[in-house]
Amino acid sequence: MTEPDLFAPEAVVVGQPKRSKWRTYRGPALAVSTVEGTPLAEVTDIDHTHFVLARTSGEVVVRIEKRSWIGPFQQFGPVRFRFTDGADREIGAAGARGLIKSLQLSLRTEPGRQLLLTRLNPASVEWRLTETDPGSGGPPPEILGRVTVSTVDPWIGLQQYDVEMTPRLDASERRTFVASVVCLHLIRRPPGEGSAPA
Template sequence: MTQPGLFEREAVVVEQPRRSWWRRHTGPDLTVSSLDGIPLALVTHIDDTLSVLTEVSGEYVVRIDRRSRSGPFEQFAPTRFHFVDAAGREVGTAGARGLVKTRQLSLRTERGRRLFLTRLGNLGLEWHLTEPDPETDPETDEGPAAGILGRVTVSTVDRWFGLQRYVVETDPALDVSERRTVVASVVCLHLLRRPPGGNGPA
């Protein structure tokens, strides 16, 4: 029986791989696997502005470009992530605003569908995936609707290193390209919470 592909699965796990105190970690920055632990993909952070998602076979899946305004008020400026496929086409985006950028990510899929990934409470470790209310101002992207299309639940798998694990569950109605945007946005969420080279906010 053929196993479903990376973005055909309704649930995957994005997590930081375990590491040793005694050796420098040289593996991927994040892994993507099935709920039962089958490895599916790897994420490597090239630098603070570029991450690459590849299948475990090494096949290129998507590049994540981070763009934000630099300067004295950088922490207040919006941050945008652009998802680019192997052919160089933009296949989705994610954006965050405000001082606490992990409160909500505004997503746009390859086909232009707008979604929100919204944190439940300021200290919550669960985010809900929703569509914007039809009455929402498209220029401000404010106010997600109540219908839940998925959820992201975060846990710490290693207290010493603070390694993070994200369980990503999506509605069966989402297609492959939409799930690609959601999984890539979870990588962005991790980058906002735990930037390379630092622990970042929880």
């Protein structure tokens, strides 16, 4: 039986797998599935700066390297993410800056297309994928995708991201978009920290 294509669906769910509050969790950091719940991929946290998005078969799809400014005020500095494939070839990037970094991520796809993943205000649970900045004052940009976040387990604070993509995104752009949702989660919920999401 062949694996479902990770980047064929126009909607996927990226979320923290359920776990027990009373036992040490040793599973993947995040899981990617179809809206119906069919597993597609998992994200493994290697060392809090390197993450691997791999299909359920184990095939590496994207390696994510997190780079941030080192220093006493690290939380105020920019954060950069580098995306590489299984052969260590660069296939995209994402970056965020500012005090509330989860307001906007700048994305670069493998072909070099520049995209923005933006939420309009800090209280919003929806991010929109566009080519131009929605806050620039010009005409409203075309929405190429959406990410809606919800808390699926208030007791532990597990997060789920519903990702919708338009047909205008090709497979490589969808790959960058899904990887950027992983980055969004890492910015909102740093590994090993129990702080409230940003």
